[in-house]
Amino acid sequence: MTEKNSGIQAVGRYLKAMFAIAWKDLAAELRSRELLSAMLVFALLVILIFNFSLKLDAKTRTAATSGILWVTFTFAGTLGLNRSMAVEKDRGCLDGLLLAPVDRSSIYFGKVLSNLVFMFIVEAIVLPVYSILYNVNLFNPWLLLVIFLGSVGYIAIGTLLAAMAVQTRTRDVMLPILLFPVVIPVVIAAVEASSGFLQGLALSEVSYWINILFVYDLIFIAIAFMVFDYVVEE
Amino acid sequence: MNKKPTVLLILDIVSIILLGVAAYLALSYAPMEATMGNVQRVFYFHVANAWVGLLGFLAAGVAGIAYLRTGKQKWDIIEVAAVEISLVFFLIAIVLGSIWARPIWNTWWTWEPRLTTAAITELIYLAYFMLRGGIEDPNRRARFSAVYTLVGSVSVPITFMAIRLFRTIHPVVIGTASAQAQGGFNMSSDMKVAFFFSLFSFTVIFIDLFWHRIRLGNLQAKVEELKLNVME
Numbered sequence: 505m506t507e508k509n510s511g512i513q514a515v516g517r518y519l520k521a522m523f524a525i526a527w528k529d530l531a532a533e534l535r536s537r538e539l540l541s542a543m544l545v546f547a548l549l550v551i552l553i554f555n556f557s558l559k560l561d562a563k564t565r566t567a568a569t570s571g572i573l574w575v576t577f578t579f580a581g582t583l584g585l586n587r588s589m590a591v592e593k594d595r596g597c598l599d600g601l602l603l604a605p606v607d608r609s610s611i612y613f614g615k616v617l618s619n620l621v622f623m624f625i626v627e628a629i630v631l632p633v634y635s636i637l638y639n640v641n642l643f644n645p646w647l648l649l650v651i652f653l654g655s656v657g658y659i660a661i662g663t664l665l666a667a668m669a670v671q672t673r674t675r676d677v678m679l680p681i682l683l684f685p686v687v688i689p690v691v692i693a694a695v696e697a698s699s700g701f702l703q704g705l706a707l708s709e710v711s712y713w714i715n716i717l718f719v720y721d722l723i724f725i726a727i728a729f730m731v732f733d734y735v736v737e738e
Numbered sequence: 739m740n741k742k743p744t745v746l747l748i749l750d751i752v753s754i755i756l757l758g759v760a761a762y763l764a765l766s767y768a769p770m771e772a773t774m775g776n777v778q779r780v781f782y783f784h785v786a787n788a789w790v791g792l793l794g795f796l797a798a799g800v801a802g803i804a805y806l807r808t809g810k811q812k813w814d815i816i817e818v819a820a821v822e823i824s825l826v827f828f829l830i831a832i833v834l835g836s837i838w839a840r841p842i843w844n845t846w847w848t849w850e851p852r853l854t855t856a857a858i859t860e861l862i863y864l865a866y867f868m869l870r871g872g873i874e875d876p877n878r879r880a881r882f883s884a885v886y887t888l889v890g891s892v893s894v895p896i897t898f899m900a901i902r903l904f905r906t907i908h909p910v911v912i913g914t915a916s917a918q919a920q921g922g923f924n925m926s927s928d929m930k931v932a933f934f935f936s937l938f939s940f941t942v943i944f945i946d947l948f949w950h951r952i953r954l955g956n957l958q959a960k961v962e963e964l965k966l967n968v969m970e
Contacts, residue, residue, distance in 0.1 A: 661889065664885075664889075665886075665889075668869070668882050668885065668886070671873070671878065671882075672869065672872030672873050672882075673872045673873070673874070674868075674871075674872045675872075678868070678869065678872055681865045681868055681869075682865050682868075682869060682886065684861075685858050685861040685862040685865055685890075686862060686889055686890065686892075688858050689858075692854075723892055724889075724892075727888060727889055727892070731806065731885045731888060734806055734881045734882075734884070734885055735881070735882065735885060737881070
């Protein structure tokens with residue numbers, strides 16, 4: 505076997521392990537629908553509360569839409585992240601995963617992938633519902649790009665911190681406390697970029713927020729990739 | 739029981755003298771700024787505190803990486819020491835900034851990017867202590883807090899870059915200011931003396947406190963060890 509071939513095989517094994525873990529989560533979710541239904545109902549309730557607390561008339565709405573959307577996504581996201589890691593910890597599933605003869609970062613990326621899918625599903629339902637309820641057109645391809653980049657950054661760091669949070673004594677409250685201050689730059693950039701696109705600004709005026717999102721995504725994924733081993737190690 | 743080193747004792751005394759001299763230079767020696775008046779004198783300690791705060795967060799980040807690489811407990815002790823005192827210095831910087839901002843910007847606080855980033859930095863390191871409080875196993879606690887410092891220290895350089903990345907009203911006294919900055923001024927040579935002296939003094943004070951806190955951490959570790967020995 506040539507060296508190149510074994511390298512390709514190693515990458516193949518890595519991806520296979522990653523998809524196996526993501527698939528395990530998705531299959532479990534497909535059967536129980538615990539997580540998604542909780543995230544969705546929660547997201548809709550957050551929008552409802554905003555409706556009353558901000559008195560969303562037409563004028564406030566245009567200014568507040570991107571903020572409301574991102575608060576909804578981050579809150580619902582926390583719920584999902586916490587649950588997805590707590591499930592692993594509860595019956596010692598994480599120990600089983602760690603015993604598997606695969607690179608540990610593939611566990612991380614598998615988890616990121618499944619969390620990301622949950623997040624996207626929630627977003628895919630919240631966006632049209634919000635559009636209908638408040639009569640705003642949210643189907644702007646650039647807005648979708650911003651939501652994609654923001655979610656990737658959020659989930660990338662969130663999965664790492666959730667793995668830490670579930671191993672602490674106060675695990676139910678720990679994740680948002682750890683996650684929110686670290687993820688604020690992503691939220692700021694995402695809100696600014698989204699509201700820029702919703703107001704129909706030119707790409708050049710919004711581009712540096714998108715650059716920040718890109719850079720943050722890369723930094724957070726790189727950090728999580730490097731340190732995930734230390735977080736799950738016993 | 740290891741005795742307090744003489745160098746540390748000398749450093750204590752030097753720190754107190756330096757603080758006194760820096761206070762004199764800032765409050766009396768430096769000339770009054772023409773437009774802002776006496777409130778501008780807050781600036782000398784504000785910048786010095788912010789500087790050592792950032793220095794400590796940087797040191798904590800480096801110690802965190804060193805811990806993850808080597809797994810030696812001393813790096814964990816250094817990391818906690820750095821975060822703990824920097825948290826206080828940074829808070830002082832923010833409070834002093836507020837005192838200055840009230841008459842100059844006409845508000846205690848504004849959600850200007852640099853202030854926002856400073857507040858986020860404080861929150862990150864507060865969360866750091868909550869994280870430590872929630873873990874009993876010392877090895878895991880050290881590992882997790884090193885990881886979190888690493889994640890958190892990404893935000894510290896951004897504080898510094900924020901003023902150049904975003905539109906801001908925060909004045910840049912050293913280097914080039916943005917056009918919107920309010921409350922900027924040029925330092926006269928006497929002001930520069932007071933400014934650089936207070937930077938220097940606070941750096942020395944920082945080192946002194948840092949050293950004390952590391953000693954305390956070492957003693958704590960020793961007490962834990964003795965406790966375990968007794969229990970066995």
